[in-house]
Amino acid sequence: MSVKTVICVLWAVSVGQTAGSQHGPNIIIMLMDDMGWGDLGVFGEPSKETPNLDLMAAQGMLFPNFYTANPLCSPCMCCFWACLYLSITMSLFGILAYCCLLHITVCCGKTLCDLSCSYGDAVMELDDSIGQILAHLVSLGIHNNTLVFFTSDNGAAVMSGPHQSGSNGPFLCGKETTFEGGMREPAIAWWPGRIPAGTVSHQLASVMDLFSTSLSVAGVLPPDDRVIDGLDLSPVLINNSLLDRPIFYYRGNQMMAVRIGQYKVHYWTWSNSWEEFNTGINFCPGQEVPGVTTHTQEEHTMQPLIFHLGQDPGERYPISVQSEEYQDVHRQVTAVVEQHQKDLIPGMPQLNMCDLAVMNWSPPGCEQLGKCLKPPESNPWKCVWPH
Ligand SMILES: *[C@@H]1O[C@H](CO)[C@@H](O)[C@H](O)[C@H]1NC(C)=O
Numbered sequence: 001m002s003v004k005t006v007i008c009v010l011w012a013v014s015v016g017q018t019a020g021s022q023h024g025p026n027i028i029i030m031l032m033d034d035m036g037w038g039d040l041g042v043f044g045e046p047s048k049e050t051p052n053l054d055l056m057a058a059q060g061m062l063f064p065n066f067y068t069a070n071p072l073c074s075p076c077m078c079c080f081w082a083c084l085y086l087s088i089t090m091s092l093f094g095i096l097a098y099c100c101l102l103h104i105t106v107c108c109g110k111t112l113c114d115l116s117c118s119y120g121d122a123v124m125e126l127d128d129s130i131g132q133i134l135a136h137l138v139s140l141g142i143h144n145n146t147l148v149f150f151t152s153d154n155g156a157a158v159m160s161g162p163h164q165s166g167s168n169g170p171f172l173c174g175k176e177t178t179f180e181g182g183m184r185e186p187a188i189a190w191w192p193g194r195i196p197a198g199t200v201s202h203q204l205a206s207v208m209d210l211f212s213t214s215l216s217v218a219g220v221l222p223p224d225d226r227v228i229d230g231l232d233l234s235p236v237l238i239n240n241s242l243l244d245r246p247i248f249y250y251r252g253n254q255m256m257a258v259r260i261g262q263y264k265v266h267y268w269t270w271s272n273s274w275e276e277f278n279t280g281i282n283f284c285p286g287q288e289v290p291g292v293t294t295h296t297q298e299e300h301t302m303q304p305l306i307f308h309l310g311q312d313p314g315e316r317y318p319i320s321v322q323s324e325e326y327q328d329v330h331r332q333v334t335a336v337v338e339q340h341q342k343d344l345i346p347g348m349p350q351l352n353m354c355d356l357a358v359m360n361w362s363p364p365g366c367e368q369l370g371k372c373l374k375p376p377e378s379n380p381w382k383c384v385w386p387h
């Protein structure tokens, strides 16, 4: 079985960009597919398969508390949306934006994997490509004017088994769930000369922030006719400031949990259904926590489960309901949730159409392997997600 890895690269390039020019910076967003928090050497992966990403972190800023907006594949939707928006806005400023979607179907590099190919091989290929991209920026002399942000779309798909998925480090469960393993992502920001090298930001941040941050560093004002959920992280990147903000964990339209500071408060728990579980699909293999990784959708809104992620990153030991700590956190989070629900304007999904024809049937390099596939006829339909 091949491991498919997707990078969405959003590259907004100023026309005639040269080192030290007065134009806004280049922005590159690298969004990995299903890469887990624990896959990077810099986050403790023991086999050290990511020397280039580790170096990127050493030259930039590491985010151990970075989240995706959704625990399953929203990646390219979000990327496309951002691209679309930036290209419209930036063209007004004489900046050319283009978007390229690069699918690397792994088992491509004959050098690294011959007959079989594991997730680790895929990660090494990716790491190597990222090293080449950064080296190229340096060779062009535009690294001081280029913000590169690396992250992943959701946690590792641990249901696929240890050889076909990544690692979520110390975190509970994986992709599709709102436990930390599903939504906490590896993240690195790199911008030599602007982002101080070798820094770690403990900012609670989200992939949604990349939109507001990109506009800010490009000097573009966001539209003021709507609420934008993302935060402008430029004070974090440039000055290592800490901004107070909650993180909301959604599964479909359901707000499942909220994080404030080190505390995570679960209003609903669910791993997957008994029906799915009984067919052998396990989102939390070897990690069942009674009353937490539930197979029915359990409501805890009257008495949420609260964990201290600093002391208990694996979400195993709920804080006692009787404790003062629990009461304090509960009081604080209730105010945050009430405000959130008051401000929330439910959106209509705009990117919920599926079409097999737009999948990447012939990734670069498929000719050499004789594995290019002919795309089927376009036949779009409205997708229905089970979760
Ligand atoms: C980029 O910034 C670094 C660090 O401030 C500096 O040493 C280097 O000379 C700069 N390079 C260019 C091409 O401006």
Ligand SMILES: *[C@@H]1O[C@H](CO)[C@@H](O)[C@H](O)[C@H]1NC(C)=O
Pocket: 234, 235, 236, 238, 239
């Ligand atoms: C960083 O701090 C400096 C000095 O306080 C300030 O002038 C600058 O605006 C800050 N930059 C950002 C992006 O917050």
